[in-house]
Amino acid sequence: MAQVFERVALIGLGLIAGSMAHAMKRHKLAGHVAGFARSAETRRAAAEIGFVDSVHDSAAEAVKGADLVVLAVPVGAMGAVAEEIAPHLAPGATVTDVGSVKQAVIDAVGPHLPDGVHFIPSHPLAGTEHSGPYSGFATLFENRWWLITPLDGADEAATARLRRLFEGVGAQVDEMEPGHHDLVLAVVSHTPHLIAYTMVGVADHLRRVSQSEVIKYSASGFRDFTRIAASDPTMWRDVFLTNKEATLDILGRFTEELFVLQRAIRMGDGDHLYEYFTRTRAIRRGIIEAGQDTDAPDFGRARKD
Numbered sequence: 001m002a003q004v005f006e007r008v009a010l011i012g013l014g015l016i017a018g019s020m021a022h023a024m025k026r027h028k029l030a031g032h033v034a035g036f037a038r039s040a041e042t043r044r045a046a047a048e049i050g051f052v053d054s055v056h057d058s059a060a061e062a063v064k065g066a067d068l069v070v071l072a073v074p075v076g077a078m079g080a081v082a083e084e085i086a087p088h089l090a091p092g093a094t095v096t097d098v099g100s101v102k103q104a105v106i107d108a109v110g111p112h113l114p115d116g117v118h119f120i121p122s123h124p125l126a127g128t129e130h131s132g133p134y135s136g137f138a139t140l141f142e143n144r145w146w147l148i149t150p151l152d153g154a155d156e157a158a159t160a161r162l163r164r165l166f167e168g169v170g171a172q173v174d175e176m177e178p179g180h181h182d183l184v185l186a187v188v189s190h191t192p193h194l195i196a197y198t199m200v201g202v203a204d205h206l207r208r209v210s211q212s213e214v215i216k217y218s219a220s221g222f223r224d225f226t227r228i229a230a231s232d233p234t235m236w237r238d239v240f241l242t243n244k245e246a247t248l249d250i251l252g253r254f255t256e257e258l259f260v261l262q263r264a265i266r267m268g269d270g271d272h273l274y275e276y277f278t279r280t281r282a283i284r285r286g287i288i289e290a291g292q293d294t295d296a297p298d299f300g301r302a303r304k305d
């Protein structure tokens with residue numbers, strides 16, 4: 001694949017930045033990848049693993065001469081990082097971020113960036129419960145969505161170039177308005193994480209059970225919850241603090257539905273439960289048929305009953 005950027009600066013060197021670096025290297029999409037992370041230990045690890053070509057002691061140093069800067073830090077840290085790098089950005093550079101929430105990042109980052117720099121916010125819908133410099137891998141973005149939430153009047157050539165990079169690492173790119181992105185993500189990612197955190201918390205409260213039987217007999221349903229609930233606490237604290245309204249909206253709807261199901265169980269209303277579960281099963285099948293769950297086994301696609 002042809003090189004898309006000459007010099008990419010990654011600020012934050014965890015799961016997402018590490019995966020980008022591995023993928024850019026594999027597909028030869030960047031001439032040079034420079035990196036900075038806040039902790040010296042992470043910087044040392046990144047240098048040792050070798051997914052960046054140079055590691056710098058400050059974000060300001062890392063962004064010098066970069067034609068693409070990627071902010072890959074927790075959402076709550078984006079504004080401070082943007083303020084620090086702003087005076088050191090090359091004219092004409094593109095700045096993107098990979099934050100899980102878009103409107104709050106736009107509000108925090110946008111005001112710091114000088115005229116002539118193209119700020120194009122984005123979000124890869126790909127991740128794992130792991131974090132830190134050792135967690136990245138080159139195939140993370142393959143066959144996943146990468147959403148761009150361009151600002152009014154965004155430079156078309158700069159947006160198209162960024163798209164080429166995301167497609168180069170294997171993602172499918174779509175554009176979305178930032179507020180709409182935050183609502184959609186509250187449904188498909190943020191609230192489900194909160195529910196998983198809660199379910200594992202409930203099991204933990206029942207200590208008598210959780211110390212023995214829950215671990216010993218955990219079936220795949222609960223195990224899936226524990227995987228999600230092992231996700232990075234800083235990242236998810238910031239997601240909920242910055243996507244507050246959309247999450248509370250979806251959580252309110254969730255609680256209402258839960259009460260209806262609770263009542264159906266209490267009243268022995270099997271028809272309601274059956275119809276509800278039939279509807280949700282059809283949603284899952286739709287996801288598989290659309291090719292969005294690459295982990296699903298083949299029989300999930302073949303069986304229609």
Ligand SMILES: NC(=O)c1ccc[n+]([C@@H]2O[C@H](COP(=O)([O-])OP(=O)(O)OC[C@H]3O[C@@H](n4cnc5c(N)ncnc54)[C@H](O)[C@@H]3O)[C@@H](O)[C@H]2O)c1
Binds near residue numbers: 100135
């Ligand atoms: N993990 C996921 O599943 C996932 C998926 C899509 C997007 N995101 C978003 O990507 C961003 C990064 O997430 P991640 O999973 O790579 O996290 P991570 O914890 O693996 O990495 C975060 C990196 O940021 C660095 N960092 C933290 N605060 C900093 C600061 N103030 N200045 C400089 N560096 C700092 C850390 O040292 C670390 O290198 C977040 O905004 C997150 O919302 C995460």
Ligand SMILES: O=C(O)C(=O)C[C@]1(C(=O)O)C=C[C@@H](O)C=C1
Binds near residue numbers: 099124125126129
């Ligand atoms: O697969 C996972 O472990 C994830 O949680 C990834 C996931 C998601 O909810 O799908 C998490 C946060 C993101 O911002 C994007 C993707």
